[in-house]
Amino acid sequence: MKTLPDHLRYTTGHCRLGGLLLAVCHTGICAILLGDDDQTLIADLQKRFPGxxxxxxxxxLAGDMQTLLQYVDRPIGELHLQHPLSAFGSVFQQQVWAELAKVPAGQTVSYTELARLVGKPSAMRAVAGACAANPLAILVPCHRVLRSDGGISGYRWGVERKEQLIELERRLSAAS
Known part of the structure; x- marks a missing residue:
């Protein structure tokens, strides 16, 4: 795992899902967080990067924030950011996030399927933990992961946001 950065630059914005925080470090975008207000988002960022x-x-960061805000409204297709993505996590978390990034908008995957895709078929709880630790909301689409029965389980940024994102992506996918 990469050493956590000691300096982050961030900006906040507001979208249909509430507050949105974008943070960058020397290697790129290390956090995209959702929340109810700026103070909660900043506290979450500080907790993830305590030092x-x-x-x-x-x-x-205005250009990347504007791009993200537009993407939240239409989370389909290519996203062109000025900074590269640079998520910090364990090797296993990185594997889970990489597989999640392959799940197309409008589609979902179960925790069981995701565990199988990363080569650890019995690691459903570890997969769920990696989803909960995801630092790149929406871009690493952990909202597209459902229970094996197709039901919605927890979501780091709230089940209501997860439902909104899934429904929006399904509508946009059906329309395109």
Whole structure:
């Protein structure tokens, strides 16, 4: 696992899902978080990167934030960000996130299927833990993971947001 950065620049915005925080470090975008308000988002960022100095930087990050806000409204297709994605996590978490990124908008996968895809068919709980630790909301689409019976289980940023995202992606996929 990469060493956590000691300095992060961040900006916040607001979208249909509530608050949105974008944070970058020297290697790229390390966090995209959803929440109810800016203070909660900043606290979440600090908890994920406990030793980091946080710097509010609307000017430098405005382009990526605008792109993300547009993507939240239409989460289908290519996303062109100025900074590369640079999520911090264990090797297993990185594997889970990489498989999640392959699940197309409008489709879902079960925790069991995802465990099989990462080569650990009995690791459903570990897969769920990796989903909960996901630092890149929407871009690493952990909202597309459902229980084996097709039901919605927990979501790091709230079950209501998960339902909204799944429904939006299904509508957009059906229309395209």
């Amino acid at each position: 980091a100095r946080l710097e509010h930087d609307d000017a430098e």
